[in-house]
Amino acid sequence: MDAPLALASLVFRGDGTPYSPRHDDIYHSTAGALAQARHVFLKGNGLPARWRQRTHFTVLETGFGMGINFLATWDAWRSDPTRARQLHFVSMEKHPFSANDLCHAHAAIIDDAPLTPLADALSSAWPSLMPLMPGIHMLGFEQGAITLTLAFGDAGDYLPRLPDYGIRADAIYLDGFAPAKNPDMWTPGIFASLACIASDDATFATYTSAGSVKRALLQSGFEYRKVAGFGGKRAMLVGERAPHSAST
Template sequence: MTTKAPDLEWLEGDVPRAQGFDDTYFSRAGGLEETRHVFLKGNDLPERFHGRKFFTIAEFGFGTGLNFLTTLTALRTVSDAPALTFLSFELYPMTDDQLRRALGAFPELTGLAQDLIAAWKPEPGWNRLSVDGAQLLVGIGDARTLIGELRTQGEQGGQEDIFIPPVDAWFLDGFSPAKNPDLWDADLLKAAASLTAGDGTLATYTAAGWVRRNLQTAGFAVEKTSGFAGKREMVIGRKV
């Protein structure tokens, strides 16, 4: 099995759009600001980093790596920053050149982006990278299959299983549920809930009713809150 890069169209010069999913990787109104509003603020970050020795974030859809790099930037502002594990899934990993062009839209991330691209050699299955002291674990392939190989530390498992700390915060960032329903599948979200810490949280830009119901069935209490830019609503949640 080999990896397959996404087929991209570039809007306004530097906003990548996945032609296979008819959706952009980040908001044309500002990708960095969108990540800060939806995923960081939606999970009470970086405030929750304080006083923690370790913190684990997981997301569906690594994409350009923007969420990861924005999180690292926020982590740098915390004097007592925890050791970060960042877990992500990606079916169509970008090439170095695609990442470089997409992340070039964010000059404030240049140094971290260069570190990520230097380490970026995605292979099918699980890839362990270290960027700016954080552990990045990226599963290349179908998230619905790969998530079944994960176990939280302390669980029993086989030799092929990947052990991770319980997830403290989820960034649910697949393409639009209408265009990519696989990443919002009820069974996938149940598997995500099973990996989540007792006080774990989630945030997502979508407020689709069937996604909220799947999250509730999976074991999260969810609520709608103000979305980013022109989007009226998004969803935040907590494990129950």
């Protein structure tokens, strides 16, 4: 039988930014978690425009953390009258928070009133049977129009299996702590798996512009551009699947 997951600890630095002692890194920019989600991951993937007039749209994220990117995406989706009918958000998490800590984290971070009911709905639906075990949980929101597929376990184990579940990513959020702090989330193997899951016109965005990430992106068939980063970061990377690497 699988071992229970090692949960994340809810720790805040003196400036109020959530911090992971395990990875010695912060969960979000000190300049704001929601603003970072909107700038780096939504705008970086051309959202909401890219899901307009689509029936289904799938976002794939490498690390779920506190779900701030998910909540920002849900909020943008529900505010958009021409949104895709179905939004599928797929995310992996090796060290989930307990439902209680997730709720405390949201209370401390979310300062945007329309997101509060979404955060409450997420915390209420969050798997709560302890100990949390590796496995896939599917949560439904908005009368089933939004599906959150949460894969609890190592992204390196789950990513190669996602195509077997019929998952094709239209937008990829690369969010796994800094490459220097958590190299396991940025290996060539992770990028090769992402290339297999990416739809032909998939885009990606990430706050990092590390050289190792740029090389792994190119080797696995993505093209990248450096654009203005968020919260004092000069640059971040956005891009898409290179046309010649598109599947048939």
